[in-house]
Amino acid sequence: MASWALSRISNLHKHLSPDIPTPKGEGLVKISPEVSQALSLGKPVVALESTIISHGMPYPQNLETAKEVEAIVRHNGAIPATIAILDGVPCIGLSAEELKRLATIGRKARKTARRDIAHVVATGGNGATTVSATMVFASMVGIPIFVTGGIGGVHRHGESTMDISSDLVELGRTPVAVVSAGVKSILDIPRTLEYLETLGVCAAAYQTNEFPAFFTEKSGYKAPCRIDSPEECARLIEAHNSLMLGTGILISVPIPSEYSASGNFIESAIQKALKEAREQNITGSSETPFLLARVNELTGGASLSANIALVKNNARVGAQIAVSLSQLRQ
Numbered sequence: 001m002a003s004w005a006l007s008r009i010s011n012l013h014k015h016l017s018p019d020i021p022t023p024k025g026e027g028l029v030k031i032s033p034e035v036s037q038a039l040s041l042g043k044p045v046v047a048l049e050s051t052i053i054s055h056g057m058p059y060p061q062n063l064e065t066a067k068e069v070e071a072i073v074r075h076n077g078a079i080p081a082t083i084a085i086l087d088g089v090p091c092i093g094l095s096a097e098e099l100k101r102l103a104t105i106g107r108k109a110r111k112t113a114r115r116d117i118a119h120v121v122a123t124g125g126n127g128a129t130t131v132s133a134t135m136v137f138a139s140m141v142g143i144p145i146f147v148t149g150g151i152g153g154v155h156r157h158g159e160s161t162m163d164i165s166s167d168l169v170e171l172g173r174t175p176v177a178v179v180s181a182g183v184k185s186i187l188d189i190p191r192t193l194e195y196l197e198t199l200g201v202c203a204a205a206y207q208t209n210e211f212p213a214f215f216t217e218k219s220g221y222k223a224p225c226r227i228d229s230p231e232e233c234a235r236l237i238e239a240h241n242s243l244m245l246g247t248g249i250l251i252s253v254p255i256p257s258e259y260s261a262s263g264n265f266i267e268s269a270i271q272k273a274l275k276e277a278r279e280q281n282i283t284g285s286s287e288t289p290f291l292l293a294r295v296n297e298l299t300g301g302a303s304l305s306a307n308i309a310l311v312k313n314n315a316r317v318g319a320q321i322a323v324s325l326s327q328l329r330q
């Protein structure tokens with residue numbers, strides 16, 4: 001991105017709100033006026049990722065869900081900040097038109113993890129940010145909480161392929177709290193938990209003792225710690241950040257139980273999709289989108305409904321935590 005564009009963004013902000021202090025990162029990224037103002041005033045803001053929109057769900061459910069998730073965040077008292085790179089400009093907070101554009105571009109947008117950010121910006125591309133890249137930008141502008149569906153993890157056979165999502169490494173280096181429904185069983189859950197421990201990530205389960213497994217409430221593995229309310233969560237984030245531990249926090253919220261019922265049915269589809277991925281030699285960053293789409297086909301859409309339900313639930317919990325955190329900081 002040209003430097004004139006960067007300074008133009010910065011000047012625009014100052015022009016729009018001359019009395020409000022400039023938030024961190026302004027000038028490097030485009031922060032929507034609403035998000036910029038909320039950050040400057042210490043109001044609760046929730047970051048949202050965009051790979052779930054471009055690669056995680058088909059059109060038009062992706063757009064509908066993205067809009068509903070933003071509405072849930074607002075309804076619970078926080079400002080949503082969906083993050084994506086559009087025409088080479090990292091955007092923090094998308095307008096309705098920008099959200100629609102991203103949803104219709106779909107898989108033609110670049111799935112952008114931390115490693116891809118510079119290339120997408122330098123080439124003026126459109127990048128949908130994964131958990132790792134969204135954490136980078138949330139941290140850059142001072143958003144402490146980020147809501148997603150599921151994070152990446154250690155892939156099955158990861159011990160030989162070394163396919164370990166950069167989401168985990170980001171959680172080990174960037175102090176943002178990520179609210180998710182745990183880790184999908186398309187991944188190796190026990191190794192993912194081991195790796196999070198190695199990286200020093202605080203992994204807390206919400207209102208349960210067990211680490212949730214995305215489509216199911218239980219994974220069979222105990223969570224390292226438990227929190228039971230948004231206030232408790234806010235205190236955890238505040239303690240973690242004021243001690244400058246430097247790592248991220250993973251808050252895992254189980255899928256609402258009415259959707260968890262189809263978990264076993266979805267699990268058998270996962271096994272089939274995994275086998276197909278091996279046979280077709282689908283690896284690397286294409287593996288997660290392939291598995292998500294295939295499991296959706298094999299379950300006749302049941303996995304998509306469950307996915308949408310859990311993302312909305314996470315948005316509700318994440319916004320409540322953001323509100324508690326901003327009250328704690330006043």
Ligand code: PSU
Nearest residue numbers: 051052056130131150152165166285288
């Ligand atoms: N899990 C989902 N839906 C998603 C993803 C994960 O249920 O859309 C996306 C997220 O953006 C996550 C990324 O950060 O996939 C991880 O990809 P990989 O496994 O290639 O690191």
Ligand code: MN
Nearest residue numbers: 163165284285
């Ligand atoms: Mn990978």
